[in-house]
Amino acid sequence: MATTAIARVVEVEGERIGLDPEGYLVDLADWSPAVAFALAEEEGLSLTDEHWEVIEVLRSFYDRFEMAPAMRPLVKAVGQALGPEKGRSIHLMRLFPGSPAKVAARLAGLPKPTHCL
Amino acid sequence: MSAPFPSDLLVILRHGSHGTNWLREGLDAALVAAAFGRGVSLLFMGEGVTALLRDQQVGPLGQKGTSATLEMLAMYDIETLLVEEAALERFGLTAADLMLPVRLLSAEAIAAQPGAHRLVLTF
């Protein structure tokens, strides 16, 4: 669930984008590719095509199911959309180190995944 | 004795969407367990069978329904959806009225379910 309290803001192309205490967008409608680049920079990531295709998978997952996926369903969704080679946790770990389901959801402008630690 | 459990967790859902939070809470518990790699079966009993009806919408005040969550179950590998056949009949429904493929259970088959799972949660 996105919280309504803005803990901090990032400035992206002159817009002030509100983030919750964990760095997720407060207003999901604020998302744009430029916002994703800005959030990725905070994570020390430079986004490649491989990142973007996962972000797209996440955004369509959210459109369809109204929730951000935990790791297992994320792996499954990526596998279904991009093929079995990419539908593996190691691939996602490499792209979004740490906690891929959380990091990728943040960059994709989704709320924090509900069903993972 | 190594009991051959078909899955680790049986979540019994006895409430429809809207009205109360029970259905959502039960689905959340199932999703958390599945996210951690547990095998999960869902058993829809009593009023719970109505949770699976097609064509559900948001509530009159815009409250989110649960259809999207039910459609998501397959992504969490929750594919054992059991339905109390007698309850379906009490509501004048058939499996064709439901949004997902389910297995209809007789009263005898239901009685075997709690013992066949390592953990049972009722919602």
Place this chain on the structure above:
Amino acid sequence: MLLHILNRSPATSRVYQQALVSMAPEDRLLLIEDGVQGALPQLVRYFDGLQGRLFALREDLVARGLEGRCEASVQVVDVDGFVALTEEAERTVSWY
């Protein structure tokens, strides 16, 4: 053997039916809280077929003035008995 625990009265709630349909032939049923009303002679018929496997919690009967009014076939247990029933069962399943 599983221990099923019911805390709703059969006079006001149909939850007891869900408990009954979910019980295997050797499973036991313990009535607690308002569920203990089901131990009354007029209401125990809802639990036909559970002879020897139907229990009611003494503390909840006492609190409701129902101790001594139970059908003889219902086994009345105190909290220690509740614990013992739980230990004898593989697992418990709550109906509420």
